[in-house]
Each structure stands twice: as structure tokens, then as C-alpha cells.
Amino acid sequence: MVLRTLTQLTDPDVGDAEELTELVHCLLFHPLQDSQLAAAFTISATPCRTSLAAALRAELVLPNTLTGSTRWSTTILMALGFIGGEPELRLAERIVLAGGIPTETKRVAASALAHLGTGTPTEWWHGAINQRLSILTANPDREDDVEILRSLIYSAATIGRREALEQLRSDPRTTLDPRAAATWWLALPNHLLISVRT
Structure with a gap:
């Protein structure tokens, strides 16, 4: 290869x-x-x-x-x-949202977003989080899907997408663990978040 x-x-x-x-x-x-x-x-x-x-x-x-x-x-x-x-970055975005792709591949794609630049639009983040929360609401025991959501939280925090973290924290469908993670990232002082990105 x-x-x-x-x-x-x-x-x-x-x-x-x-x-x-x-x-x-x-x-x-x-x-x-x-x-x-x-x-x-x-x-x-x-x-x-x-x-x-x-x-x-x-x-x-x-x-x-x-x-x-x-x-x-x-x-x-x-x-x-x-x-x-x-x-x-565009490919990773498509993989996260696509059907028929293994969840582990989606999880790694979601995590890769943190390192591929800051160009992912706000609308994409809103849609990806809505999609993931809808899947988890219908299937709350799917731990693999929770891992995808955790990777999205990591990426959103790393590239400074506070609005995505706010969405997760305020959406009533967000379960305790992802809500706690989003809240933790949002509570970090701005200078620490900037240091994560550089």
C-alpha cells in the first residue's frame, strides 16, 4: 500500500x-x-x-x-x-454525516476535524450535532455513537467552536456525559483554549 x-x-x-x-x-x-x-x-x-x-x-x-x-x-x-x-477536512465532514460507514471510522473522522483546520461552517456543526443526538435519542445504548459525539466535542473545543459546545450543553437530548464534557470545555479560560489550538 x-x-x-x-x-x-x-x-x-x-x-x-x-x-x-x-x-x-x-x-x-x-x-x-x-x-x-x-x-x-x-x-x-x-x-x-x-x-x-x-x-x-x-x-x-x-x-x-x-x-x-x-x-x-x-x-x-x-x-x-x-x-x-x-x-x-471536507472529506472528514462528509464521513461523519454519511450513512453506511462504520462508526469507528466516523469517530476517527470526527476527531480528525480538530487537526484539519477551522473552516468547518457553523451550519455543519449544528447539523452534525443534531444528527448524532437524534441517533442517540432513538438508540440510547449505542456506546459507539456516544464516542462519535465525544470526538465531535473534542474537535469543536480544539478549534474554538463554542457555539457547538453551547448547543450540546443546552439541548435537552444531550445525555449527562457529553453535557459534562461540553460544560468542562466551556468553563476553561480562553487563554487555555487558545493554547490547545496552537
């Missing part, structure tokens, strides 16, 4: 292919997140970042990847959270 991703790169000068292969392998498969992050920082400092994110995005949207094993789709989403940009 690493080789397939590398063949999709559009940059004419990718430099040392062996070194880049090792970095991509580390980004995707290293067991320590610190090592994945170091690989992501290194890749981000190269001209290959955008092309690599596009190649991973192309791999993610393949039907077998997106609706199949969550191990591979979540691996790609976590990597995109490190190196992705606006196109990957």
Missing part, C-alpha cells in the same frame, strides 16, 4: 524515494504516536505533503477502504489528521 500511495504522488521531484517510503511507512504504521507525529512533521516540511495527502484521500474513498475494515480507514484518517488540509 505504501508503494501504491507513493506512485500517486504528483510532485515531479520527490527526492529520495527510499527515505520518503520510510517516512510514509512510519506515519501509517509505527506503533508509537510520537513517531507518527515526527514523520508527519518531516513530511509536512517537504513539497510532498499535499500530494501525499491527496494520495491517501484517494485511497480512503475507495469503496473497500471506506466501508470495509476500520483498521485501514482509521489509519488513513489519523495520518490525514497530521498532514491533511482543506480537501481532507
